[in-house]
Amino acid sequence: MTRLVYPKIYVLSRRPSSGCKYFEVRETEGMYYAYCKVLDRPLPKTVVPKCEKLWEGCPFRRLAARMEE
């Protein structure tokens, strides 16, 4: 039996994509999940569309970008 590494709330059936440089796509057993390098945790699938469309306004991204300056 295949063991699911991440719970269902994280698993995506399509490969996500975002302009945010802290957004990472990880793949496990043919499924995808998104990972935020600022928060240092996987992103629930309900949050992923925001990272895809509204990433420029994301407060976490802004904070991380500011700290890199």
Ligand code: SF4
């Ligand atoms: S939560 Fe913000 S910083 Fe993290 S991946 Fe999404 S848009 Fe980027």
